[in-house]
Amino acid sequence: MDAILVRGGGPLHGTIPIAGAKNACLTLMPATLLSEEPLTLTNAPRLSDIRTMTQLLQSLGAEITTLQEGRVISMSCHGAINTRAEYDIVRKMRASNLVLGPLLAREGYAEVSLPGGCAIGARPMDIHTDGLQKMGVSIELRDGYLYAKATGGRLQGAVIDFPFASVGATENIMMAATLAKGTTVINNAAREPEIVDLADCLRRMGAQIDGDGTSTITIQGVDRLGAATHPVVTDRIELGTYMLAPAICGGEVELLGGRIDLIGAFCEKLDAAGIDITETEKGLKVKRRNGRVRAVDVTTEPFPGFPTDLQAQMMALLCTAEGTSTLEEKIFENRFMHAPELIRMGAKVDVHGGKAIVTGVEKLKGAPVMATDLRASVSLILAGMAAEGETKVSRVYHLDRGYEHVVSKLSGVGANIERIKDE
Ligand code: EPZ
Numbered sequence: 001m002d003a004i005l006v007r008g009g010g011p012l013h014g015t016i017p018i019a020g021a022k023n024a025c026l027t028l029m030p031a032t033l034l035s036e037e038p039l040t041l042t043n044a045p046r047l048s049d050i051r052t053m054t055q056l057l058q059s060l061g062a063e064i065t066t067l068q069e070g071r072v073i074s075m076s077c078h079g080a081i082n083t084r085a086e087y088d089i090v091r092k093m094r095a096s097n098l099v100l101g102p103l104l105a106r107e108g109y110a111e112v113s114l115p116g117g118c119a120i121g122a123r124p125m126d127i128h129t130d131g132l133q134k135m136g137v138s139i140e141l142r143d144g145y146l147y148a149k150a151t152g153g154r155l156q157g158a159v160i161d162f163p164f165a166s167v168g169a170t171e172n173i174m175m176a177a178t179l180a181k182g183t184t185v186i187n188n189a190a191r192e193p194e195i196v197d198l199a200d201c202l203r204r205m206g207a208q209i210d211g212d213g214t215s216t217i218t219i220q221g222v223d224r225l226g227a228a229t230h231p232v233v234t235d236r237i238e239l240g241t242y243m244l245a246p247a248i249c250g251g252e253v254e255l256l257g258g259r260i261d262l263i264g265a266f267c268e269k270l271d272a273a274g275i276d277i278t279e280t281e282k283g284l285k286v287k288r289r290n291g292r293v294r295a296v297d298v299t300t301e302p303f304p305g306f307p308t309d310l311q312a313q314m315m316a317l318l319c320t321a322e323g324t325s326t327l328e329e330k331i332f333e334n335r336f337m338h339a340p341e342l343i344r345m346g347a348k349v350d351v352h353g354g355k356a357i358v359t360g361v362e363k364l365k366g367a368p369v370m371a372t373d374l375r376a377s378v379s380l381i382l383a384g385m386a387a388e389g390e391t392k393v394s395r396v397y398h399l400d401r402g403y404e405h406v407v408s409k410l411s412g413v414g415a416n417i418e419r420i421k422d423e
Pocket of ligand 1: 026094095122123124125128164165168309374375402
């Protein structure tokens with residue numbers, strides 16, 4: 001396994017290009033199942049999760065070719081479709097469950113392995129399945145698989161009230177509804193930019209969707225969808241992650257392709273902590289106002305609130321702040337596993353249930369630490385960049401799932417970071 005070696009250093013300067021969004025691409029790719037015509041995605045990120053989704057879709061019968069070193073993904077499902085998503089692929093990545101809605105829309109049938117839990121939580125699918133049942137789907141759980149069948153052969157439009165604004169359930173139901181008979185309304189839908197990006201792509205394919213980006217999405221079913229080419233939206237989580245690099249190290253960095261509208265709540269918290277964010281022609285310029293950042297309180301919420309996927313990274317910053325911060329994680333039940341690792345670096349973090357109290361320290365100390373999940377891994381790298389001495393982050397396979405070229409992007413602005421072979 002590889003590890004990342006980071007040595008604390010001085011202020012950062014330069015530019016970091018932001019890639020296409022992993023969590024947009026992972027829902028855009030299954031949309032190819034909805035049409036016999038080709039779907040081409042541009043600005044795709046080059047990540048192991050994208051390769052896993054490619055493998056899954058190919059196992060279902062999709063023909064997929066990539067161009068420009070993976071930046072362009074061309075997909076086509078004009079042949080017979082296999083409706084069974086096998087456990088050995090699904091268990092690697094929860095987003096595999098996003099083939100459920102498209103398979104039901106296209107074939108009226110699907111066998112999809114339950115993804116199982118992951119480090120950050122149980123990750124049930126009840127909101128997905130309750131919504132599909134309202135669309136006339138019978139669902140049986142057997143030997144770890146969901147056996148789903150559109151009882152009338154074709155999905156029926158329905159009014160669906162979500163108990164929680166689930167991102168994945170919104171995506172699954174929205175894709176399913178594009179080919180259903182009649183109109184579907186999703187109340188309390190997720191509002192994330194990835195939902196809007198998916199709706200934009202589906203409209204390009206001929207779908208009739210309104211209200212995406214708000215809590216009520218209306219989908220008028222059509223008989224078929226056509227071909228489309230769609231650019232993957234900028235990755236707001238990668239953007240926020242790299243904005244924290246100059247925040248924690250000092251200096252000034254421009255994030256190419258960055259857009260404030262993608263991470264408004266996050267930018268407000270950075271501003272309150274003493275970070276200047278300026279919109280430029282090419283993206284966002286970020287610099288620390290002066291000296292240590294100030295403590296701020298953070299609560300994770302569905303968009304447009306503070307993103308849970310930036311909670312671990314923000315904790316790294318607040319470990320070096322002046323004062324005491326409270327981080328409340330309200331989306332996942334177990335998303336503080338980075339805390340014990342930061343404590344090994346001298347951080348003062350008290351975790352009680354869904355809350356972490358962080359008392360800032362002047363300087364963290366480098367130490368060997370272990371990545372436990374995707375966002376925790378990059379939180380430890382940020383901490384290591386601001387720490388005295390050397391930090392070795394092991395199990396960086398987590399990192400490769402969601403961040404392309406981390407070492408070159410960060411060393412490109414002056415971080416002392418390298419990837420090494422680990423035992
Ligand atoms: C998406 O996961 C993202 N993944 C996650 O990013 C992100 O953290 C999450 O949305 C929240 O923003 C992708 O887009 C591939 P949810 P998803 O359904 O769709 C509970 C990353 O780091 N829930 O909004 O699974 C669930 O257990 C990943 O890139 C149910 O109870 O998120 C969780 O506590 C991590 N029943 C909460 O809702 C359901 O049927 C949020 O889940 C569905 C979800």
